Amino acid sequence: MPQYDAVLLVSFGGPEGPADVLPFLRNVTRGRGIPEERLEEVAEHYHHFGGISPINQWCREVIEALRAEFRDAGIDLPIYWGNRNWPPMLVDAVTRMTGDGVRRALAICTSAYGSYSSCRQYVEDIAAARAAVGETAPVIDKIRHFFDHPGFIDGFAKQLEAELGKVEDASATRVVFTAHSIPGSMEECSGPAGARYSDQVAEAAELVAERAGWTGPYDVVWQSRSGPPAMPWLEPDINDHLKVLASEEVDTVVVSPVGFLSDHIEVLWDLDNEAAETAAGLGLRYLRAGTPRIDADLVGMFRDLVSERVFGTPLQRLGKLPVWDPLLEGCCPARRPPAPDKHRTR
Template sequence: MSYEAVVLVSFGGPERPEDVLPFLANVTRGRGVPPERLAEVAEHYQHFGGVSPINQQNRDLLAALGADFAANGLDLPIYWGNRNWHPMLADTVGRMRDDGVRSALAFVTSAYGGYSSCRQYQEDIAAARAAVGADAPVIDKIRQFWDHPGFVEPHADAVRHAAATLDPARRSTTRLVFTAHSIPTSMAATAGPTGGRYEAQLRETARLVAAAAAPDLPYDLVWQSRSGPPQVPWLEPDVNDHLTALAADGVTSVVVSPIGFVSDHLEVVWDLDNEAADTAKRLGLDFVRAGTPGTDPRFVSMIRELVTERLNPADTRPQPGLGSLPVWDTCPADCCPPPRRRP
């Protein structure tokens, strides 16, 4: 198939204090999140004036991607639509239709497989197309990129630079801690050939980044940003609990790397730069947080390369990643189903 545009699909975030609660209502609809948890998360956003960094980060990525496309002769318009806040994906798809776009590729700002990190975005795309109607453009999601050099290498450089700020005399008691968004264990343990994809890919990314950035440091993969009902088990340990355990084991310094994320949005700057940093301070741990790819030129070029794979499949698809897990171009229709809701 030929493609006439690219659409950046992301999570979205509030940009005014009055946006916060409606945004959170969109995020948590149908998930049974307690009102007190919503109020707690809303306060996190109000700490930053009710503005999430993610939309501006996406605007910066769009600008960088447009410049990269132009510099490399890739003549495709780039659109942007969000899952949970403006610009909403359905509105964007409607604008694409009005502009005469009949087919497009979607780049999703999530590197990994799994329901909430991949399949749900495909459902969002399908729902947006259905809302626009029969003349909505066909939109195909670009493949996952957890082990692509353009994703791994910026994370590795960030870890290397962060570790260099710590006391070298404490190197032997320094630990590298990778984090990603926790998910329900029922979602992580989905049966079938695509089961366990999210956690397995994250562990592969952690291995690749650690080997490239700090092969002498022991490392762990832990979890952050749990948001579900307390009675539902999620992946553990939480990063704050893990820091407590590390301090008890004699670790003196930690480098925290949020490999589950592509930019420094609110779950990074609040959950890590505030909560985890406060935990480390209370425990007497030296703490430094590594950055995320953001608009690193290698990450931007990666997106163009993934687009080119789909434009020229006979020549360039699929390119192998740095890791040992299989790489594929499209997901089967039954890939990564949602977890069953408890009654």
């Protein structure tokens, strides 16, 4: 087993005040030719929540809980934190690690699935940060995908079960799982045996429904599409699907954002505002299950993923799809579409 001497939490990052919003959005969209007026339009999503994304505070709380978990599990590794788009920046974290003498680190990335944007892009960003620091930068390996880890599944199942407890008539209720849509050109994921992004999301949804005790019908749909209308993305969009459900005599919809590890702006705006408004206009009762709490399930999952690489402990997983090393060449290839007309909002 490789000898690791640090763990690095890598996340998307987000603004922490109104003055941060536009600079953050410019970081996210740099090089894509997004007009300033479009950024100002998207900025309103953040200002709706005071200009603060919950993602950075979520990372702080995860790190605090994980440090305690590491102490209890005998994992003597310091934890660093670097974001892709807002301080603390990834390159600054790698610089600190280099100064502290770290030689090899294990990266925990806050995305459970394999695709270009949720896996390979993180690997590329880590490589760019290492290159910026220079030859003395530590080697950094990314943990595997964890969409079927028991801690991940149980975290969503508990939240879904809590919302299902509010349902009076299960026969008129539909559970709807959502994940971030991606372009069709990114749909294929070339792991050793192949496993499409949509297959991973579908397996996670099946496992969550089973663990939550839901035996009724459920659907997997998509949200947060950001490409030009002519570009094929995964469908159906949740708002379009709600219209279909309203025509099928469904009266209650329970939405579980199984594609997202935390309630960041993309979840809050797209589901708690746009989708909720669509449901209200259709006369549907709309319940939204939360993302996993920062509890023993979530923190234990990260501990397990680190232990797999540090101690060689067996993989903890519930699914049947293949698991592959995200460092392999060809994993989650970069099949970039043309510049979108709306960036991903976090």
